[in-house]
Amino acid sequence: MSPPSRFAVALISALASLQVTTAATVTYNFTIGWVTANPDGAFERPTIGINGQWPIPRIEANTGDNVIIYATNQLGNQSTSLHFHGLFMNGTTHMDGPAQVSQCGIPPGSSFTYNFTINQPGTYWYHSHTGGQYPDGLRGPLIVHDPDSPFLDQYDEELILTVSDWYHEQMAVMLPAFNSKGNPTGAEPVPQAALFNETQNLTVAVEPGKTYLFRMINIGAFAGQYIWFEGHNMTIVEVDGVYHHPAVAEMIYIAASQRCSFLITTKNETTANYAFVASMDTTLFDTLPADLNYNVTGWLTYNDKESFPEPALVDELDPFDDMTLVPYDNQTIFGEPDKIIELDVIMDNLNDGANYAFFNNITYKAPKVPTLYTALSAGELATDASVYGTYTHAFVLEKGEVVQIIVNNLDTGRHPFHLHGHHFQALYRSEEEAGTFEDANVTSADYPAIPMRRDTLVLYPDGNIVLRFRADNPGIWLFHCHIEWHNHLDVCASQNIATTGNAAGNTVDYTNLKGENKPPGRLPDG
Numbered sequence: 001m002s003p004p005s006r007f008a009v010a011l012i013s014a015l016a017s018l019q020v021t022t023a024a025t026v027t028y029n030f031t032i033g034w035v036t037a038n039p040d041g042a043f044e045r046p047t048i049g050i051n052g053q054w055p056i057p058r059i060e061a062n063t064g065d066n067v068i069i070y071a072t073n074q075l076g077n078q079s080t081s082l083h084f085h086g087l088f089m090n091g092t093t094h095m096d097g098p099a100q101v102s103q104c105g106i107p108p109g110s111s112f113t114y115n116f117t118i119n120q121p122g123t124y125w126y127h128s129h130t131g132g133q134y135p136d137g138l139r140g141p142l143i144v145h146d147p148d149s150p151f152l153d154q155y156d157e158e159l160i161l162t163v164s165d166w167y168h169e170q171m172a173v174m175l176p177a178f179n180s181k182g183n184p185t186g187a188e189p190v191p192q193a194a195l196f197n198e199t200q201n202l203t204v205a206v207e208p209g210k211t212y213l214f215r216m217i218n219i220g221a222f223a224g225q226y227i228w229f230e231g232h233n234m235t236i237v238e239v240d241g242v243y244h245h246p247a248v249a250e251m252i253y254i255a256a257s258q259r260c261s262f263l264i265t266t267k268n269e270t271t272a273n274y275a276f277v278a279s280m281d282t283t284l285f286d287t288l289p290a291d292l293n294y295n296v297t298g299w300l301t302y303n304d305k306e307s308f309p310e311p312a313l314v315d316e317l318d319p320f321d322d323m324t325l326v327p328y329d330n331q332t333i334f335g336e337p338d339k340i341i342e343l344d345v346i347m348d349n350l351n352d353g354a355n356y357a358f359f360n361n362i363t364y365k366a367p368k369v370p371t372l373y374t375a376l377s378a379g380e381l382a383t384d385a386s387v388y389g390t391y392t393h394a395f396v397l398e399k400g401e402v403v404q405i406i407v408n409n410l411d412t413g414r415h416p417f418h419l420h421g422h423h424f425q426a427l428y429r430s431e432e433e434a435g436t437f438e439d440a441n442v443t444s445a446d447y448p449a450i451p452m453r454r455d456t457l458v459l460y461p462d463g464n465i466v467l468r469f470r471a472d473n474p475g476i477w478l479f480h481c482h483i484e485w486h487n488h489l490d491v492c493a494s495q496n497i498a499t500t501g502n503a504a505g506n507t508v509d510y511t512n513l514k515g516e517n518k519p520p521g522r523l524p525d526g
């Protein structure tokens with residue numbers, strides 16, 4: 001059990017009853033346990049698998065289906081929970097997965113049934129949302145097929161392709177070292193390898209003269225990745241579950257947790273095979289070990305008797321700008337916001353010497369009571385943000401209102417910000433070092449009439465972003481950076497977690513936060 005993120009805010013909107021649709025039921029039995037894996041061929045290590053397998057199985061459903069997952073934790077020494085990244089969980093906020101936000105972690109030996117209906121098409125993924133666990137392997141694709149996809153007649157076959165980063169150490173070893181006074185600058189551990197589909201040197205058999213829909217998902221912990229296919233362009237048609245008008249790209253960048261679906265039309269000849277490459281964004285790395293191959297190669301295999309050429313070196317990493325995408329449904333910009341939330345991102349040390357991430361001077365500390373249970377037990381005070389605690393940075397939203405989130409990055413790192421439960425319109429993203437939103441003198445004339453929509457957006461160093469969404473999904477939703485290192489470990493052994501009370505566990509006086517969980521104190525001035 002541990003907080004999902006200390007770099008987070010909880011968004012709370014009034015709970016209401018919701019409709020249920022009837023459709024097929026898709027059932028999975030997942031026994032989560034340790035297996036051994038060696039995906040980069042360099043080091044064998046304990047890895048978290050499902051039903052004795054790793055990579056873990058993909059979840060597949062059609063729009064409208066009810067999904068039931070019987071999850072049993074056989075890890076023996078860690079709690080777990082599953083988050084279905086990008087799914088709205090409309091009416092089932094209690095199935096969203098983050099431990100201490102919408103559920104307690106599933107302790108070793110216990111089971112939990114996830115039960116939800118999916119009413120959105122597209123490319124998603126699922127992963128552990130307990131502690132910093134998912135980089136140990138508990139991460140896999142979740143695909144929602146759409147019989148009404150506007151692109152259905154434009155491709156012959158679809159292929160799922162994940163990209164990720166890989167560490168030889170376990171998170172339980174790396175996290176305490178990362179989050180300690182021995183690492184005062186908060187330097188994130190540099191991965192040992194990049195992977196395609198959790199392996200290397202992947203060959204993807206293709207036939208000539210066909211069009212494939214690639215569903216690409218960055219299921220990594222940290223590294224954003226540049227991706228290109230030699231000799232082939234990508235025609236982007238979906239990002240993060242939202243169809244967009246086709247846009248041709250020679251190279252894309254996908255941050256940790258983002259998805260991008262694109263069409264690739266194969267050549268008519270089968271005389272050669274073509275490399276495709278993912279190159280980790282090394283600007284995120286504090287150090288670049290000399291022996292690190294931060295690239296991974298795969299091949300579009302037209303003919304397995306032909307050679308598999310090494311990729312050519314690319315001089316400039318100049319990816320497609322996702323801000324230029326236009327949603328396929330042409331949804332226009334939401335009107336003036338009813339509520340504006342401005343968040344300043346900084347990284348700083350507290351008096352334990354470790355480095356923490358802050359929103360508006362608040363570093364996340366999980367409450368004693370999962371936020372959802374506070375909302376459900378607080379009665380009228382559920383709409384009083386203070387009952388959720390000083391260190392969750394909760395915002396209470398009115399159902400249906402248009403909310404604008406401005407994020408100012410006062411840090412020199414890139415951060416992919418992810419909103420649970422909604423797609424947002426991405427109105428604006430400044431260049432690097434543009435300063436805050438105020439500094440940039442942005443006006444509504446700078447916003448596109450039909451903004452791109454997705455659930456995770458990259459914010460550049462010392463820059464700012466502006467997002468807008470409609471709060472039409474009652475529940476408790478996190479907004480946080482999706483670099484797993486910016487989600488801290490706080491191995492909470494106790495399963496004596498209360499399910500009523502405010503953030504401090506006070507069930508009598510919800511306005512009294514005495515005894516709430518706190519991060520370390522401030523450093524003395526100077």
Ligand SMILES: *[C@@H]1O[C@H](CO)[C@@H](O)[C@H](O)[C@H]1NC(C)=O
Pocket residue numbers: 027028029070
């Ligand atoms: C899941 O497990 C239950 C109980 O062990 C069993 O009844 C059911 O058939 C299994 N379902 C699937 C899809 O494997």
Ligand SMILES: *[C@@H]1O[C@H](CO)[C@@H](O)[C@H](O)[C@H]1NC(C)=O
Pocket residue numbers: 039040041199200201
């Ligand atoms: C992939 O190929 C490269 C180059 O031959 C090699 O160094 C690497 O070990 C291979 N990876 C795996 C997992 O076999």
Ligand SMILES: *[C@@H]1O[C@H](CO)[C@@H](O)[C@H](O)[C@H]1NC(C)=O
Pocket residue numbers: 034046075077170172
């Ligand atoms: C948990 O169990 C795994 C698999 O046996 C082991 O490799 C790992 O070190 C254990 N972790 C902790 C924190 O004890």
Ligand SMILES: *[C@@H]1O[C@H](CO)[C@@H](O)[C@H](O)[C@H]1NC(C)=O
Pocket residue numbers: 020068113115116
């Ligand atoms: C899933 O939830 C629905 C709606 O609440 C309920 O009718 C159904 O029994 C649940 N199924 C399981 C397996 O829990």
Ligand SMILES: *[C@@H]1O[C@H](CO)[C@@H](O)[C@H](O)[C@H]1NC(C)=O
Pocket residue numbers: 055056057058140141159160161162197203204
């Ligand atoms: C990648 O792995 C997924 C399973 O996670 C599999 O369904 C898919 O076919 C693989 N993709 C390729 C291109 O081999």
Ligand SMILES: *[C@@H]1O[C@H](CO)[C@@H](O)[C@H](O)[C@H]1NC(C)=O
Pocket residue numbers: 231232233248250
């Ligand atoms: C890819 O697109 C670029 C720019 O639109 C174009 O110049 C190039 O010829 C295309 N390459 C292929 C292989 O179609």
Ligand SMILES: *[C@@H]1O[C@H](CO)[C@@H](O)[C@H](O)[C@H]1NC(C)=O
Pocket residue numbers: 209266267268
């Ligand atoms: C492949 O052949 C088809 C049919 O002759 C043609 O329309 C298409 O342009 C060719 N594709 C390429 C990539 O040359």
Ligand SMILES: *[C@@H]1O[C@H](CO)[C@@H](O)[C@H](O)[C@H]1NC(C)=O
Pocket residue numbers: 279292293294295312313314315
């Ligand atoms: C990775 O690929 C990039 C782009 O082609 C190249 O500049 C770099 O040298 C490669 N790095 C390694 C370690 O091979």
Ligand SMILES: *[C@@H]1O[C@H](CO)[C@@H](O)[C@H](O)[C@H]1NC(C)=O
Pocket residue numbers: 328329330
């Ligand atoms: C979106 O706009 C384009 C260009 O104006 C138009 O061709 C298309 O029909 C519109 N699509 C929808 C779903 O309204």
Ligand SMILES: *[C@@H]1O[C@H](CO)[C@@H](O)[C@H](O)[C@H]1NC(C)=O
Pocket residue numbers: 361522
């Ligand atoms: C942040 O907190 C520190 C320490 O309490 C305080 O000195 C500083 O003024 C605060 N900054 C803002 C922007 O509130």
Ligand SMILES: *[C@@H]1O[C@H](CO)[C@@H](O)[C@H](O)[C@H]1NC(C)=O
Pocket residue numbers: 439440441
């Ligand atoms: C914003 O406006 C102020 C005052 O007009 C001006 O000094 C500043 O240079 C502008 N900043 C940018 C980034 O245009």
Ligand SMILES: *[C@@H]1O[C@H](CO)[C@@H](O)[C@H](O)[C@H]1NC(C)=O
Pocket residue numbers: 018019088090091421422423472473
């Ligand atoms: C959630 O469901 C409500 C009621 O059906 C609907 O109005 C709303 O648009 C949905 N929100 C999302 C994000 O799916």
